[in-house]
Amino acid sequence: MKQRTFLTTLALFLFFFNFGIFIISVAMYKDAVKHAEEKSLGEHYFIVSGLIKDFLAMESRGINIEGSLSSLLHPYNYLSTDKKIGLVLYRNNQIVYSNQDTFELQRYLLDPPKDGTRVAMVQKIDKMTYAIVSGKLPAPYNSYSLVYIYDTTEVISSWSYLKNMLFLAGFILSVLLAFGLLIILNRIFKPLMQISQTSKDIANGAYETRLPVYGHDELSEMAQSFNHMAEEIQHQMSELIETANKKQQFIDNFAHELRTPLTAIYGYAEYMQKAVLSEDDRLSALNYIMSESRRLQMIAFQLMELANLQNNQITCEERKVSSLFEAVRQTLYGKLEGKEIHIEFSSEIETICGDACLLESLFINLIDNAIKACQRGGRIFVYATNEAGKKTVSIRDNGKGMSPEVLSQIMDPFFREEKSRNRSDGGAGLGLAICKQIALRHGAELSFNSCPGEGTTAKITFTT
Numbered sequence: 001m002k003q004r005t006f007l008t009t010l011a012l013f014l015f016f017f018n019f020g021i022f023i024i025s026v027a028m029y030k031d032a033v034k035h036a037e038e039k040s041l042g043e044h045y046f047i048v049s050g051l052i053k054d055f056l057a058m059e060s061r062g063i064n065i066e067g068s069l070s071s072l073l074h075p076y077n078y079l080s081t082d083k084k085i086g087l088v089l090y091r092n093n094q095i096v097y098s099n100q101d102t103f104e105l106q107r108y109l110l111d112p113p114k115d116g117t118r119v120a121m122v123q124k125i126d127k128m129t130y131a132i133v134s135g136k137l138p139a140p141y142n143s144y145s146l147v148y149i150y151d152t153t154e155v156i157s158s159w160s161y162l163k164n165m166l167f168l169a170g171f172i173l174s175v176l177l178a179f180g181l182l183i184i185l186n187r188i189f190k191p192l193m194q195i196s197q198t199s200k201d202i203a204n205g206a207y208e209t210r211l212p213v214y215g216h217d218e219l220s221e222m223a224q225s226f227n228h229m230a231e232e233i234q235h236q237m238s239e240l241i242e243t244a245n246k247k248q249q250f251i252d253n254f255a256h257e258l259r260t261p262l263t264a265i266y267g268y269a270e271y272m273q274k275a276v277l278s279e280d281d282r283l284s285a286l287n288y289i290m291s292e293s294r295r296l297q298m299i300a301f302q303l304m305e306l307a308n309l310q311n312n313q314i315t316c317e318e319r320k321v322s323s324l325f326e327a328v329r330q331t332l333y334g335k336l337e338g339k340e341i342h343i344e345f346s347s348e349i350e351t352i353c354g355d356a357c358l359l360e361s362l363f364i365n366l367i368d369n370a371i372k373a374c375q376r377g378g379r380i381f382v383y384a385t386n387e388a389g390k391k392t393v394s395i396r397d398n399g400k401g402m403s404p405e406v407l408s409q410i411m412d413p414f415f416r417e418e419k420s421r422n423r424s425d426g427g428a429g430l431g432l433a434i435c436k437q438i439a440l441r442h443g444a445e446l447s448f449n450s451c452p453g454e455g456t457t458a459k460i461t462f463t464t
Contacts (some may be wrong), residue, residue, distance in 0.1 A: 006185050010178055021170050025163040032159050035129040036152045044133040044148040047076055047087070055141055069097045086149035093145075129156040195226060207234035246412065261292035314358060314441050318351040321384050321393075328363045328382075335368070340377050343367070347384040349391050352462065354442045362438045365431045366395045366458045373399030374455060387461070396457040402450040410448065411436045 056073045058065050065072075072089060076099075089097035131150040136142050146247045192358045194211055201209040204265040208228060211223040268285040271277075277285070325345040336343055352359065363382070374397050402410065409415045413433040443463050450456035 006182060009181060009185075010174075013181075014174055017170055017174060018167070021163075021166050025159075025166065028127050028162065029156075029159055032152075032155050033131075036150060036155060037133075040131040040133040040148055040150045043085070043150070044135065044146065047148065048135070048146055049148070050076070050138055051139065051144075051146070052141065056216065060318045066091075066096070073097050073099065073271050084151040086147075086151075088147040088149070090145040090147070092143050096144075112237035125152075126318045129153045142412075174216065191223060195222075198226070198230070202230055202233060207237055258296070261295050264292045265289050287372050289423055314355045316355060316442070318353055319356050319359060321347045321349055321352055324352070324356065324359055324363065324461065325382065325384075327360050328367060331360070331364055332367055332371070339371060341371055341380060342378075343380040343382065345382045349384050350388060352384070352391060358438045358441070362391070362435050362460070363395070366433050366460075369431065370395055370458070371397065373397055373401070375399070391462045393460045394457055395459075396455065398455040401456055402448075403452055407450055411446070 032081070051072065054401070055065055058068055069089060073089065075085060085099075087097070087099045088095060109160060129152045131152050133150075134145065134147040137144045139144065150439045191211070198209050198211055205229065210227045213220050213223045213227070268289050272285050277396065325347065327346065329343070334345075335341075367380060367382065371378075374380065379398050384391070386392070411432045413430055415432075436446050439460055445461045445463060447459050447461070448456060451460070
């Protein structure tokens with residue numbers, strides 16, 4: 001594009017610039033020719049007027065004009081002292097006088113006009129240029145014709161030299177302007193080349209690449225817009241990469257979760273098939289197979305629940321907080337008594353808008369995690385209140401707490417804090433992922449605050 005712009009602009013400039021020089025040269029040429037013709041016509045008229053007076057004076061004295069032509073025309077030879085002027089006098093188409101024998105002009109140029117009118121012309125003959133004026137003398141001397149020849153070669157040569165100088169100066173100026181135009185175009189197209197290269201870098205994965213911004217003109221605004229676009233692309237790509245990583249992590253964790261129970265089921269089934277077992281050993285193997293099958297069934301149900309929460313709409317109604325808390329207390333009574341954990345419910349708000357079953361499931365999952373985190377004799381506080389005009393439900397325990405690294409991943413599917421994947425506390429790591437989806441379906445935000453050894457607080461903030 002830069003080369004095309006350069007050639008087009010240069011071609012247009014050269015055309016108009018040289019066309020302008022050509023127009024000026026033609027105008028100067030016409031002016032020089034016009035000046036030569038006017039000078040020749042003026043001199044011809046002056047000589048003819050003088051000859052008429054001389055002819056009348058000679059006749060009044062009875063002197064023969066034919067024998068005195070040389071003496072009559074001799075005074076006019078001062079015009080030809082530089083040999084630029086020629087005078088030729090005709091009588092009935094015969095030359096009777098010529099002041100310069102050296103003129104070698106074509107014959108037809110010296111012939112006087114037959115109708116007697118004065119004719120002025122500029123002719124180029126043998127590299128010489130002449131202004132020629134011819135015309136008959138008025139009656140009664142119309143048998144005589146005078147041809148005035150003016151050598152304009154020097155004038156035309158001066159014009160030609162000036163024309164060549166103009167074209168030479170135009171050529172030099174064109175070369176300089178071509179270099180200047182190339183420099184300007186390079187400066188103008190430099191940001192575009194940078195944009196092109198930066199676009200290629202971004203396309204090749206260098207999403208952090210940015211354009212330099214100089215000044216406050218349109219190009220700087222374009223660079224800023226491009227950088228903003230690059231930032232958005234980088235942000236979107238980061239989100240896509242993060243999503244892809246989470247999906248891959250989900251698949252890896254899901255495969256791990258399936259592999260362990262399936263391996264156990266297959267192992268015990270093969271053991272029962274090939275080994276001779278007592279009744280107790282057979283029942284033990286069957287119990288283990290059923291236990292692992294129930295785990296697979298639980299994972300399937302939880303995944304189905306997670307999918308339904310993401311795709312289906314829920315029906316929201318005003319629910320009494322006290323009723324929800326009482327239902328949760330009754331559901332978790334056995335676990336609380338078994339670990340001798342004390343739980344305390346309090347509420348400063350009367351109702352929450354949502355689906356009763358899903359809200360109960362949300363609270364039960366969060367409190368169940370709090371129970372698992374607490375030692376025997378631990379305490380859990382569940383309280384509903386208004387914070388900054390928004391209804392919130394908080395679940396705080398005095399359990400073991402979590403590190404910031406664990407805290408940032410606890411809502412990812414299949415994530416469990418124990419690296420060895422100890423199943424002593426049960427679960428497949430889908431509980432908090434389901435809690436997050438329940439909160440989102442209610443227009444709420446689920447957040448956690450925790451420190452190792454200081455317990456954890458789960459907060460549900462209803463934004464709608």
